Amino acid sequence: MQEIRDAIQAGDTSAEDFANIPIPDSMRAVTLHKEDEKMFEGMPSNEKDPRRSLHLDEVPLPELGPGEAYVAVMASAINYNTVWSSIFEPVSTFGFLNRYGRVSDLAKRHDLPYHIIGSDLSGVVLRTGPGVSAWHPGDEVVAHCLSVELEDAAGHNDTMLDPQQRIWGFETNFGGLAEIALVKTNQLMPKAKHLTWEEAASPGLVNSTAYRQLVSRNGADMKQGDVVLIWGASGGLGSYATQFALNGGAIPVCVVSSPEKADLCRAMGAELIIDRKAEGYRFWKDETTQDPKEWQRLGKRIRELTGGDDPDIVFEHPGRETFGASVYVARKGGKIVTCASTSGYMHEYDNRYLWMNLKSIIGSHFANYREAFEANRLINLGMIHPTVSQVFPLDQAGEAAYQVHRNLHQGKVGVLVLAEAEGLGITDHDKRDKYLDQINRFRGQ
Numbered sequence: 001m002q003e004i005r006d007a008i009q010a011g012d013t014s015a016e017d018f019a020n021i022p023i024p025d026s027m028r029a030v031t032l033h034k035e036d037e038k039m040f041e042g043m044p045s046n047e048k049d050p051r052r053s054l055h056l057d058e059v060p061l062p063e064l065g066p067g068e069a070y071v072a073v074m075a076s077a078i079n080y081n082t083v084w085s086s087i088f089e090p091v092s093t094f095g096f097l098n099r100y101g102r103v104s105d106l107a108k109r110h111d112l113p114y115h116i117i118g119s120d121l122s123g124v125v126l127r128t129g130p131g132v133s134a135w136h137p138g139d140e141v142v143a144h145c146l147s148v149e150l151e152d153a154a155g156h157n158d159t160m161l162d163p164q165q166r167i168w169g170f171e172t173n174f175g176g177l178a179e180i181a182l183v184k185t186n187q188l189m190p191k192a193k194h195l196t197w198e199e200a201a202s203p204g205l206v207n208s209t210a211y212r213q214l215v216s217r218n219g220a221d222m223k224q225g226d227v228v229l230i231w232g233a234s235g236g237l238g239s240y241a242t243q244f245a246l247n248g249g250a251i252p253v254c255v256v257s258s259p260e261k262a263d264l265c266r267a268m269g270a271e272l273i274i275d276r277k278a279e280g281y282r283f284w285k286d287e288t289t290q291d292p293k294e295w296q297r298l299g300k301r302i303r304e305l306t307g308g309d310d311p312d313i314v315f316e317h318p319g320r321e322t323f324g325a326s327v328y329v330a331r332k333g334g335k336i337v338t339c340a341s342t343s344g345y346m347h348e349y350d351n352r353y354l355w356m357n358l359k360s361i362i363g364s365h366f367a368n369y370r371e372a373f374e375a376n377r378l379i380n381l382g383m384i385h386p387t388v389s390q391v392f393p394l395d396q397a398g399e400a401a402y403q404v405h406r407n408l409h410q411g412k413v414g415v416l417v418l419a420e421a422e423g424l425g426i427t428d429h430d431k432r433d434k435y436l437d438q439i440n441r442f443r444g445q
Helices: 002-010 015-020 080-086 094-101 106-110 197-201 204-215 238-247 259-268 292-306 323-329 351-355 369-380 394-405 429-442
Strands: 026-033 055-060 068-078 114-116 122-128 140-143 180-184 188-190 227-230 251-256 272-275 313-316 335-338 360-363 388-393 412-416
Touching: 002 068, 015 122, 026 394, 055 114, 055 394, 068 197, 068 394, 080 394, 094 106, 122 197, 188 369, 197 388, 197 412, 204 238, 204 313, 204 369, 227 238, 227 292, 238 251, 238 259, 251 259, 251 292, 259 272, 259 429, 272 292, 292 323, 313 323, 323 335, 323 351, 388 394, 394 412
Parallel strands: 227 251, 227 313, 251 272, 313 335, 335 360, 388 412
Antiparallel strands: 026 055, 026 114, 068 122, 068 180, 068 412, 122 140, 140 188
């Protein structure tokens, strides 16, 4: 791997030289082992520890197929799907790999007794398979995590509707927490030249998810002046929703859980902030009973901040813990747009507040190709900035996942892979200088 790392860090290696670098037969990768998939049975979610289940192994390089690329991974990042994978919740991801392996002879590569996880990367193309013309060895790239086969008509209007839609590194093998990742080349997008490797790796999944969920017509179709309630507004997903709301002329009401997270929202430009811990919201009296008075208290607080307006849009991703409140506080005719459910999938809400007030619940999942490219373009233009707050080496990926699982982080948590240190990978220093203040503020620096 050292020859690959040296060629990338040299900065002037030609495409021909990259194409001639020998590709190793094996690589280091963060894996789950199928034999461990029952290790946390019977334990509460918050006691399941990714540090116990994630391994750093030397594994064989998979075969390169048509329409695919090997990418030397300089940096990756932790998403909540990495946490779900690592605690085998709600199901073991080895079931995904087994089902994918039955799709075709080529897909059989993915059905292994180990799972290389990770749904983000920044890096450099090393090789492309047959049928690829848009990308070449030496191209600096990031990857979105949508993997589709596109053999069904249903996927051609919106690739998220493809029957074979999967999330790379979660429902497929050979993800981004490895020295070399295997991706479909239609996952590749240009890396922003003014960002470091770790910064460029961090937005991929969450930035695209927030774009579809909030901005796209497939999601909330946000417009100027909309009041947007954003749960977890300083986190990996919410921090991008906050930026989209501000850039799009909307009015974000940011819900956070600490003064430090409130400060990050202010650094992004948000003014209306609710510290839910400081204000003591308890939406559930016990495991089975919600407290509508707490919904009412939240709604009153939102109106105090907005001058009397209820949210036009509620950006929902905590799930069970907050969903009843989200449905209640949305304005008449408003939208609750939801993904993820990090606090639980079994949502409960009072349907009277939905049906009698003509509100809509909209399901949203990642982003289609076009949405992912549009979201990445805004990164390249310097209109949306990375919010990575911590960076770990590859051999501490378990600790990085633990930080996300326990909500001990702000923004995204990055992982260095082939990059030897933070701060590398910038090739447009003038543009970097132009946006440096925003980049540093959005990183909490």
